Amino acid sequence: MAEDESAHTPALTVVRDVPSLRRRVQAMRAAGKTVGFVPTMGALHAGHLSLVDRAQKLADAVIVSIFVNPTQFGPDEDLASYPRKDAEDWEVLSAAGIDLLFMPDADVMYPHGFQTVVRVPGVSQGLCGAARPGHFDGVATVVAKLLLQVLPDYALFGEKDYQQLAVIQRLVTDLNVPVDIVGAPTVREGDGLALSSRNAYLTEDERKIAPALYRTLKTVAGDIAKGEDAAGCCEAAVAALEAAGFSSVEYVEVRDAETLAENPAPDRPRRVLAAAHLGKARLIDNVPVP
Amino acid sequence: MAEDESAHTPALTVVRDVPSLRRRVQAMRAAGKTVGFVPTMGALHAGHLSLVDRAQKLADAVIVSIFVNPTQFGPDEDLASYPRKDAEDWEVLSAAGIDLLFMPDADVMYPHGFQTVVRVPGVSQGLCGAARPGHFDGVATVVAKLLLQVLPDYALFGEKDYQQLAVIQRLVTDLNVPVDIVGAPTVREGDGLALSSRNAYLTEDERKIAPALYRTLKTVAGDIAKGEDAAGCCEAAVAALEAAGFSSVEYVEVRDAETLAENPAPDRPRRVLAAAHLGKARLIDNVPVP
Numbered sequence: 001m002a003e004d005e006s007a008h009t010p011a012l013t014v015v016r017d018v019p020s021l022r023r024r025v026q027a028m029r030a031a032g033k034t035v036g037f038v039p040t041m042g043a044l045h046a047g048h049l050s051l052v053d054r055a056q057k058l059a060d061a062v063i064v065s066i067f068v069n070p071t072q073f074g075p076d077e078d079l080a081s082y083p084r085k086d087a088e089d090w091e092v093l094s095a096a097g098i099d100l101l102f103m104p105d106a107d108v109m110y111p112h113g114f115q116t117v118v119r120v121p122g123v124s125q126g127l128c129g130a131a132r133p134g135h136f137d138g139v140a141t142v143v144a145k146l147l148l149q150v151l152p153d154y155a156l157f158g159e160k161d162y163q164q165l166a167v168i169q170r171l172v173t174d175l176n177v178p179v180d181i182v183g184a185p186t187v188r189e190g191d192g193l194a195l196s197s198r199n200a201y202l203t204e205d206e207r208k209i210a211p212a213l214y215r216t217l218k219t220v221a222g223d224i225a226k227g228e229d230a231a232g233c234c235e236a237a238v239a240a241l242e243a244a245g246f247s248s249v250e251y252v253e254v255r256d257a258e259t260l261a262e263n264p265a266p267d268r269p270r271r272v273l274a275a276a277h278l279g280k281a282r283l284i285d286n287v288p289v290p
Numbered sequence: 291m292a293e294d295e296s297a298h299t300p301a302l303t304v305v306r307d308v309p310s311l312r313r314r315v316q317a318m319r320a321a322g323k324t325v326g327f328v329p330t331m332g333a334l335h336a337g338h339l340s341l342v343d344r345a346q347k348l349a350d351a352v353i354v355s356i357f358v359n360p361t362q363f364g365p366d367e368d369l370a371s372y373p374r375k376d377a378e379d380w381e382v383l384s385a386a387g388i389d390l391l392f393m394p395d396a397d398v399m400y401p402h403g404f405q406t407v408v409r410v411p412g413v414s415q416g417l418c419g420a421a422r423p424g425h426f427d428g429v430a431t432v433v434a435k436l437l438l439q440v441l442p443d444y445a446l447f448g449e450k451d452y453q454q455l456a457v458i459q460r461l462v463t464d465l466n467v468p469v470d471i472v473g474a475p476t477v478r479e480g481d482g483l484a485l486s487s488r489n490a491y492l493t494e495d496e497r498k499i500a501p502a503l504y505r506t507l508k509t510v511a512g513d514i515a516k517g518e519d520a521a522g523c524c525e526a527a528v529a530a531l532e533a534a535g536f537s538s539v540e541y542v543e544v545r546d547a548e549t550l551a552e553n554p555a556p557d558r559p560r561r562v563l564a565a566a567h568l569g570k571a572r573l574i575d576n577v578p579v580p
Contacts, residue, residue, distance in 0.1 A: 018466060113549065115412040116430075116464035122405040140406075141465075148438075148466045174406035175431075176308060176438045259403065 012094040014101045018149050021102050025063070025150060028099070033060035037152035037179075039143060042066040043083035043197035044092050047187040051156040052096050054184050058154045064093055065102040065146055067109060072138030078280075083200050102150070109145060118144045120174070123166045123260050127273055128284065131250050136167050143168050147177050155179050160186040160194050162273055162286040166260050186285070188214065194285045201281040210278055212244035217287045220252065220272045225290045230254040230263075234272075241276050250275035250282075257288065302384040304391045308439050311392050315353070315440060318389070323350035327442035327469075329433060332356040333373035333487035334382050337477040341446040342386050344474050348444045354383055355392040355436055357399060362428030368570075373490050392440070399435060408434045410457045410464070413550050417453050417563055418574065421540050426457050433458050437467050445469050450476040450484050452563055452576040456550050476575070478504065484575045491571040500568055502534035507577045510542065510562045515580045520544040520553075524562075531566050540565035540572075547578065 015021045028035055036059030038051045048064075055062045066089055073079035086103070093101055117137050124136035147155055157165045165183045172181050187195045192214035193207075202210055219240075220233045237252040255262060257269035264270045270289035275282060305311045318325055326349030328341045338354075345352045356379055363369035376393070383391055407427050414426035437445055447455045455473045462471050477485045482504035483497075492500055509530075510523045527542040545552060547559035554560045560579040565572060 022468075113460075114464050115410055116461045117409045117411065118465070119407045119409065120405055121407065145464075145466050148468065151468065170403075171406045174404050174435075175408070176435050178312075178438065178441065 012090060012098065012101055014090070014103055016103055016105065017108055018104070021063075021100075021149055024100050025152075028061045035059055035150065035152040035154075036062045037147070037150045037155045038062065038064045039146045039155065039157075040064060040066055041068045041082065041197065042089050043085050043200070044089045045187075045195045045197065047158055047160060047195040049092070049096060050187050051158060051184050052093070052098060054182065055154060055156050056097070058156075058182065059152070061099040063100045063102060063150055063152065064098050065104070065150075067102075067104055067142070067146070069109070069138060069142040070106060071110070071141065072135050074132055074134065077132070078198075078201075083197050109142065117141055118171055118175075120167045120170045123163065123170050126262070127163050127251060127253060127255070127260070128275055129163070131275065136164070139164055140167055140171050144171060144175065144177065147172070147179050152179055154182050156182045156184055158186060159183050160196065160285065162271060163260060166258075192218075194283075196283065198281050198283065201279065203279055206245075206279045206281070209245040210281075210283060212241060212246070213274060213276060213283055213285050214287070216240050216244075216252070217272050217274055217285055220254070221287045221289045224254060224270070224272070227266075237274070241274075246276040246278050248277045250277070254289070302380060302388065302391055304380065304393055306393055306395065307398055308394070311353075311390075311439055314390050315442075318351045324444075325349055325440070325442040326352045326444045326446065327437070327440045328352065328354045328446050329436045330354060330356055331358045331372065331487065332379050333375050333490070334379045335477075335485045335487065337448055337450065337485040339382070339386060340477050341448060341474050342383070342388060344472065345444060345446050346387070348446075348472065349442070351389040353390045353392060353440055353442065354388050355394070355440075357392075357394055357432070357436070359399070359428060359432040360396060361400070361432065362425050364422055364425065367422070368488075368491075373487050399432065407431055408461060408465075410460045413453065413456045413460045416552070417541060417543060417545070417550070418565055419453070421565065426454070429454055430457055430461050434461060434465065434467065437462070437469055442469055444472050446472045446474055448476060449473050450486065450575065452561060453550060456548075482508075484573075486573065488571050488573065491569065493569060496535075496569045496571070499535040500571075500573060502531060502536070503564060503566060503573055503575050504577070506530050506534075506542075507562050507564055507575055510544070511577045511579045514544060514560070514562070517556075527564070531564075536566040536568050538567045540567070544579070 036055030038055050040048050118140040119137050120140050169181050191211040193211045216237045220237045223233045234252040238249045241249045252274040254272050256264035257271040273286040275284045326345030328345050330338050408430040409427050410430050459471050481501040483501045506527045510527045513523045524542040528539045531539045542564040544562050546554035547561040563576040565574045
């Protein structure tokens with residue numbers, strides 16, 4: 001980059017420790033700026049960028065974090081192979097015009113002696129919590145830490161990880177974390193597949209099968225809205241996904257859209273959620289009942 | 291109070307909800323003041339007032355909370371009978387010149403749907419954690435909430451509840467809560483008995499026996515400092531307390547003063563801690579190994 005260019009658009013700053021992060025946030029505050037925060041695990045796609053865009057509309061300065069959090073992966077899960085694209089992510093975030101990138105190492109987040117766990121037992125139960133024991137403890141703990149490290153005005157999370165969003169909303173309310181949690185709609189490919197860093201695991205053939213997840217959820221939601229039996233619709237959806245070529249279906253369920261309680265009454269906002277395996281990828285998705 | 295007097299010393303303000311609390315704290319911040327915070331369960335004694343005094347030396351404005359936290363009491367413990375002295379406490383805190391008293395009701399702290407738990411599993415293990423399962427989860431969760439409600443610069447806790455102080459220090463470090471935790475020495479009666487709201491449960495005869503707890507801990511600490519075997523000293527201490535008239539002894543243990551790990555090496559800072567029952571009162575105390 002030529003010197004005069006760099007004078008006009010300074011390179012995106014990366015900080016890797018909490019004191020540096022806090023100094024930068026304090027400077028933003030001192031300049032009278034509100035702060036928006038988008039925590040990510042990197043391997044950024046258009047879904048993440050929609051959160052950044054939303055944050056930029058809400059707040060004067062936007063901070064993104066990239067941290068592949070080991071405590072939310074189970075022992076047989078894909079921590080080692082989870083896609084890491086630090087250089088590309090930096091380029092994408094620079095182009096998006098964010099104000100600060102926080103990329104802590106694991107020993108910054110979990111130094112020697114670390115032991116605290118934040119649990120949100122109700123909302124974490126069932127759905128992805130059933131197949132991934134400890135996953136939401138890991139999510140709740142790392143998100144509590146990130147929010148308290150940054151202390152933003154707004155923190156943005158995608159609705160694609162709907163149960164995660166519910167866990168975070170609950171812990172922020174329960175612990176009085178002074179931040180507004182903002183959920184943003186899932187971004188999809190043209191054929192309906194929800195964007196996910198884990199889509200990178202799909203072969204070409206699997207990629208053609210994958211949109212059946214969204215199509216099936218839309219069918220369930222539509223049928224339930226018409227008054228059909230939820231349990232029957234979900235059973236049919238499992239069969240449809242298996243027929244479409246999914247290796248196995250973890251769950252297709254209808255839940256209360258706010259509390260995630262089972263068997264929601266028809267007058268409550270409802271959500272249809274699913275997880276299914278396709279080759280090496282575990283895909284999740286969810287849609288509202290209209 | 292006559293009108294002209296009240297103009298000079300306005301009455302101590304009590305707030306009972308979080309938005310009012312935050313508005314008051316924001317006004318203190320806007321006036322450029324640092325904030326010290328002393329969370330209590332009320333029934334205030336000179337030990338609490340020493341924390342208030344310390345807070346006033348550290349910070350420009352001091353907030354005290356009174357909340358008898360139900361989630362840190364076991365089902366067979368003394369929640370119902372725990373001493374409550376709201377009017378006297380208000381008088382004492384007014385006289386001490388604090389700036390704000392926060393007295394939330396249980397439904398402000400734990401509204402419908404509340405479910406989050408903060409756990410500090412290592413430091414909470416053993417000692418009081420053994421006989422009071424769930425106690426330190428309750429403490430960690432309510433203290434996390436109070437700290438995030440107030441967001442003070444300093445929060446003060448007595449060393450009398452030494453394991454509690456260690457749990458709080460650990461959770462604040464682990465979750466990056468932006469506050470300095472300050473521990474303050476135990477305040478004692480002339481005969482050595484540590485001040486405690488639960489001393490009110492002691493009969494006249496029991497009150498004469500109670501100082502044996504501190505005397506015995508001093509003996510253990512002195513003997514260990516001279517190189518005597520820790521296990522042997524603790525066993526002798528249990529026998530001494532029983533001989534002095536304690537109904538039962540929960541534990542007398544030597545721990546690492548920072549991590550509370552068992553069997554600390556002689557070159558580490560060490561602490562002798564004990565809990566014992568005397569009539570209706572469960573008394574705890576601790577002293578450093580010199």
